[in-house]
Amino acid sequence: MARVFSGIQPTGEIHLGNYLGAVRRWVATQHDDDALYCIVDLHALTVPKDPTELRAKILELAQVLVAAGLDPEVVTLFAQSHVAEHTELGWVMECTASFGELRRMTQFKEKAERSEFVSAGLFTYPALMAADILLYDTEKVPVGDDQRQHLELARDLAVRFNSRYGETFVVPEAAIPPVAARVMDLQDPRRKMSKSVDSPQGTVLVLDEPKVIERKFKRAVTDSESEVRYDPEAKPGVSNLVAILAAATDRDPHEVAAGYTQYGPLKADTAEAVIELLRPLQERFAELAADPAETARILAMGAEKARKTASATMVRVRDRLGLPPL
Ligand code: ATP
Ligand code: LTN
Numbered sequence: 627m628a629r630v631f632s633g634i635q636p637t638g639e640i641h642l643g644n645y646l647g648a649v650r651r652w653v654a655t656q657h658d659d660d661a662l663y664c665i666v667d668l669h670a671l672t673v674p675k676d677p678t679e680l681r682a683k684i685l686e687l688a689q690v691l692v693a694a695g696l697d698p699e700v701v702t703l704f705a706q707s708h709v710a711e712h713t714e715l716g717w718v719m720e721c722t723a724s725f726g727e728l729r730r731m732t733q734f735k736e737k738a739e740r741s742e743f744v745s746a747g748l749f750t751y752p753a754l755m756a757a758d759i760l761l762y763d764t765e766k767v768p769v770g771d772d773q774r775q776h777l778e779l780a781r782d783l784a785v786r787f788n789s790r791y792g793e794t795f796v797v798p799e800a801a802i803p804p805v806a807a808r809v810m811d812l813q814d815p816r817r818k819m820s821k822s823v824d825s826p827q828g829t830v831l832v833l834d835e836p837k838v839i840e841r842k843f844k845r846a847v848t849d850s851e852s853e854v855r856y857d858p859e860a861k862p863g864v865s866n867l868v869a870i871l872a873a874a875t876d877r878d879p880h881e882v883a884a885g886y887t888q889y890g891p892l893k894a895d896t897a898e899a900v901i902e903l904l905r906p907l908q909e910r911f912a913e914l915a916a917d918p919a920e921t922a923r924i925l926a927m928g929a930e931k932a933r934k935t936a937s938a939t940m941v942r943v944r945d946r947l948g949l950p951p952l
Pocket of ligand 1: 633634635636637642643644645646647648768769770771772773808809810818819820821822823
């Protein structure tokens with residue numbers, strides 16, 4: 627069984643892009659791999675957050691992940707801040723990465739441009755992400771395409787550390803979905819659906835009520851011609867709808883497109899497929915949300931499992947670096 631690790635930020639609401647691009651695949655492969663899924667709450671602190679809101683978001687995210695079908699008895703589901711080794715190795719990774727390397731990260735450049743206050747943590751974010759991955763001898767990291775550059779850095783840091791101090795870390799591989807798992811915004815289909823961009827009508831949340839989902843799809847931006855075709859370059863809006871319907875019903879997008887001649891029925895069927903896809907998740911979420919103590923127990927159990935591997939890795943790292951043993 628391959629060791630798998632991935633992370634998701636407890637910021638904003640989980641949307642259809644997170645679900646189709648990441649979470650659904652985590653659920654589908656949970657029995658084939660030895661997987662850890664981490665709610666990266668320390669990464670969320672790179673941008674100032676309201677404490678009450680953050681506390682609620684962490685619980686809600688854990689509940690959504692379990693409601694989506696992740697079984698906390700099968701995978702290790704935990705909060706990053708519960709395992710102190712993440713920050714410890716994060717510092718070591720900051721001392722392994724160069725300033726120039728971090729400065730080249732495109733996510734940093736984009737987020738820094740959009741922000742008034744740019745924290746030092748936003749800059750060193752990829753070093754903490756490398757630590758998350760390397761702590762667990764991770765072989766595969768399932769992420770969306772947007773994380774490719776961060777993963778390359780994690781690999782470079784593992785190789786550099788190993789060559790400076792001797793074999794310590796497994797060098798991880800990215801597992802990026804073969805079919806374009808990049809869900810686009812329904813109002814601006816040239817931009818990916820995102821938690822941190824304000825586009826309430828363009829973002830379908832996994833916890834949206836059926837009526838709301840229906841309305842968002844009905845108002846989705848298409849284009850002036852009326853032909854239905856899967857062609858993301860020339861027809862990004864229509865192709866996004868086709869891709870969502872194809873993903874929701876496990877079909878090929880070209881085959882899906884061939885079944886339609888008008889936008890109206892395509893929108894209606896996509897909305898219905900998404901509503902049906904999310905229905906079981908929404909029902910389970912309602913039960914889990916009613917019992918926050920159970921969610922806290924799940925996270926505590928996950929942290930305990932994660933800590934075992936993480937602390938063994940840190941013993942090795944300290945020894946390699948010449949730091950005194952604990
Ligand atoms: P932000 O908008 O703040 O960057 P995000 O919506 O990208 O947040 P993350 O928590 O950073 O969400 O990512 C969780 C996972 O979801 C990652 O593996 C990421 O690659 C994937 N993901 C995010 N947005 C999309 C999308 N539109 N389509 C497919 N996958 C996505
Ligand atoms: N940077 C990622 C979240 C993340 C992550 C990780 C993903 C933090 N640590 C480790 C994979 C492995 C994001 O913004 N999606």
